[in-house]
Amino acid sequence: MFAGVLFALGAGLMWGLVFVAPVMLPGCPPALLTVGRYLAFGLIALPLALMDRRALRELQPADWWEAVKLSAIGNFLYYLTLSAAIQRAGAPLPTMIIGTLPVVIAVCANHRNRVRDGQLPWLKLLPSLALIGTGLALVNRDELAHMQASAGDLRRYAEGALLAVAALACWTWYPIRNADWLRAHSDRSPRAWATAQGLVTGPMALAGLLAVGAMQLAAPGTLMPAGYDFPLGERPLAFIGLMLAIGLCSSWLGTLCWNEASQRLPTSLSGQLIVFETLAALAYAFLWNQRMPPPATLAGIALLMAGVVWALRIKPVKHAG
Template sequence: MFIGLLCALGAGLLWGLVFVAPLMLGDYPGLILSFGRYLGFGLIALVPAWFDRERILALTKADWIAALKLSLVGNILYYAALATAIQLADAPLPAMLIGTLPVIISIFSNWSPGHPSEAVAWRRLAPSLLIIFAGLMLVNASELAHLDGSRSTASYALGCLIALVALASWTWYPIMNARHMKRHPQLRSSTWSTAQGLATLPLALAGFIGYGIFDAVQGQDFDFPLGPRPLPFIGLMLTLGFCASWLGTMLWNKASQRLPTSLAGQLIVFETLSALLYAFAWRGAAPNAAVMASIALLCVGVLLGMRTFQQARNTAASEAVAG
C-alpha cells in the first residue's frame, strides 16, 4: 500500500502540469493542445515499445480494444474538454469541478467495485470523503477569487458544462483501467502505459489533421499546424507527452495494481494539490491561509482513507486465516 501511495503521489505531481499548460499557451485552442499532447505521448511511446516489443506483441486483441477505449475517453476526450473549459472559464471554475474527482471516483468505485474485496462499508468510508470534500471546497472557494471577470456569463456556463464532460471522462477512466489491470495481473504497468500511448497515437494524429482541415474550411486565423509559437508549443507538448502521459500513466498503473480503486480515487487529490502548487508558482504568489487549511484537510482525509482501507485489508486477512 505504501508503494501504491508513492506511485499515486508521483502521478499526481506529473498530472498537475496539465492545468498550467493551457494558461501558458492561452493562444492555442484546447483541441490543439489535446491532440498535440497525445501526439507527443504516442511518439514518445514508440521508444519504450521497441525495447519492450516482446510484451507489446504479446498483448491480445482484447487488450488493444481496451487500450483504445481508455485512450479515447481518458486521454483525448478528457484533456480536450479540460483545456477548452479552462480557456472558456479560466482555471478556477473547471479546477473546482475536476477537483471533486477524488470523491466522485471513490463513491462510484465503492458503489460498484471490480471485486467484492475492494468494497468498504460506507460508514467507514464517509469520514475521509467528507474531509477531502471539505478541503476541496475550501481551496476552490479561495481559487474563485482569482476569476478576472473578463469573460461573459455564457462563456463561464459553457466552460463549466464542458468541464463536466471532462469530469465524467476521468471518472470512467481510472475505474475501468484498474479493473482491466487487476483482471490481467501479468500486465506490467510500463507495458500498459506504452500500449495506451500507441493506441492514442492514431487517434491524436487523425484529430490533429481533422482540426487542420476544419481550420482551413472555416477560414479561422489559427496558424496551423504549430501555431504562433512553434518552439514553446513543441517543447511543452513533448514534456506533457512524456511526464504527464507516459510516466504519469505508468505510475498510476502501478498504484492501480496495488490499491483498492476507491482508495486510489481519493489519491487523485495529489493532482489537485500539485496543480495548486504550479498555479501559485505561475502567478508568483504564495498560498493564503484558506489554501493552507484546505491542504491540511486534504492530507488528513487521505491519511484517514488509507487507514480505513488498511484496517479493512487486515480484517479480511484475519478472517481468511481464521477460516
Template sequence: MLAGLLAALGAGLMWGLVFVVPLMLGDYPGIALAFGRYIAFGVLALALAWFDRAALVRLTRADWIEAGKLALIGNLVYYSTLASAIQLAGAPVPTLMIGTLPVVIAICANLGERRAGNAAGAVAWRRIALPLAVILGGLLVVHFDPAAHAAAAAGGAAQDGPRYALGLLLGVAAVASWTWYPIRNARWLRAREPGLARPWATAQGLVTLPLALLGAAGFALWQGVTAPADMFDWPFGPRPVAFVGLMLLVGLAASWLGTLLWNRASHLLPPALAGQLIVFETLAALLYAFLWYGRWPSAGEAAGIVLLIVGVLLGVRVFRPA
C-alpha cells in the first residue's frame, strides 16, 4: 500500500508539469506542444529500450497492439484535446472537467470490477461515497474560488458561442480518454507478473513515436493548405531552445517516468483507489501554478486543497487491508 501510494504521488508530481509548460510556452499552439511532448517521449524511449530489451522481446503482437491503443488514446488524444479545449474555451471550465477525473475514474473502475464479479477489487458504494464526495467538493471549491477563477479567466481565450461549445466537447473527449487509459492500463498490468512497469512504459513510448510523427506531419500539411498565413513555424517554433528543452523535460519526466510510476501504482493498488489518486496530478498542477505566478493560494484554494487531501486519506482507509 505504501509503495503504491508513493508511486502514485510521484506520478502526480511528474504529470503536473504538463499544466505549467503551456504557461511557459504561451506562444505555441496546444497541439504543437502535444506532438512535441510525445515525439520527445518516443525518442527517449528508443534510448531507454536497450535497458528493457529482454522484457520487450517477450511482448506479443497483441501486447504491442494494446500499447498502441494506450499510446493513441491516453497520450496523443488526451493531451491534444485538453490543450485545444483550454485554447478554445479558456482555462477554467476544461480544467474543472479534468479535475473531476479522480471521481470519474474511481466510479468507472468500481463499476467495472463489480460487473466482472471481482469481489476483491470492488467496494460497496456506501463505503466509497464519502471520500469521492470530499474529493469532488475540494475540486469544486478550488475551481470555483473567485480569485482562482478570475486569474484563470484573465489568461483564457475569448468565449464566443461556437468556439466555447467546441472547447467543451474537446474537454469531454479529454476526460473520456484519460478515464479509459488508467483503467485499461491497470487491467493489462494486473494480468501479468510484477516487474513490467518500466518496460511497459518504454513500450508505450516506442509506439507513441511513429504516431506522433505522423500526426505532426499531417497537421502541418493540413495547416499549410487551410491557413498558410498563420502556419506554425515547424518544427521548433519561435523559441527553439526553450521548446526543445521543455519538450525533453516533459517527455522524460511526465511521459516516461510518470507512466512508469503510475504502472507501479496500478499494479499495487485496487483500481478504484488508484483512480482517486489521480488527484495528486491536480495538487501538483496547483503547486506549480502558484510557483509560476509567484503567489500564495487564496483562502478558498487552500480550503479546496485540504479537502482534496482529506478525501485521498479517506479513500486510503476504505481500501486498506484489515
C-alpha cells in the first residue's frame, strides 16, 4: 500500500508538468503540443525498448492491441476532445468537468471492481469523496465565477460541455482499463508495459503531425495562428527540449509510476490519488508565476489532502460477487 501511494505520487508529479507546458510555450498551438509530446514519447520508447526487449517479446498480439486502444483513447482522443471543448466553451467549464476525475473514477471502480479488489464501504468512502469534491470546487472557484459571468453562444457552450464530458469518459476509462491489464498480468513488467504504450503511440503521433501539417497547408490559420512557423515555432530549441522532457517524464516515467501503483492498489483508491496530478499542476503553475495561491485555493488543497488521507485509512471489504 505504502509503495503504491508513493508511485501514485510520482505519477502525479510527472503528469503535473504537462499543465505548465502551454504556459512555458504560450504561442504554441495545442494541436502541436499534443502531437509533439507523444511523438517524443514514441522516440524515447525506442532505446528503452532495447532494455525491455525480452519482456516485450512476451507480449501477445492481444496485448499490443490493448496498448493501441489505451494510447488511442487515453492519450489522443482525450486531448482531442479536451482541446475541442476549450475551443468551443473556453477553459473554465472543461476545467471544472475534468476536475471531477478523482471522484468519478473512484465511484466507477468501487462498483465495477468490487469482486477483484474488494469494495470500499460507501458510507466510509462518502466523506473522502465529499472532501475531494469540495476541495476541487474551491481550487476551481475562480474558473467557476468566470464561467457564470460569461454567456456567449449557447450552442457552442453546450457542444463544449458535451466534448468535456467525452474527455472525462476517456480519462476515466484509461486508468480502469490499464489497471485491469496490469492486475491480470501481475507477472509482467510495468516498465515494459509503459514502453509498449510508447512504441504504439509514436506512429499515431507521427500520423497526427502529418494531418496537422496537411490542414495547415489546406486552410492556414485553422489550427494555429497565421504566420506560425510550422512545426517548431519561433523557439525551436525550447519546443524540442520541452517536448523531450515531458515525453520522458510525463509520458513514460509518469505511465511507469502509474502502472506500478495500479498493480499495488485497488482501482477505487488509485483513482482518488489522481488528485496528486491536480496538486502538482497547481504547485508548478504558482512557482512558474512566482506568486502565492489565494486563500480559497489553499483551503481547497487542504481539503484535497484530507480526502486522500481519509481514503487511505479505509480497508476494502471482500465482496462475494
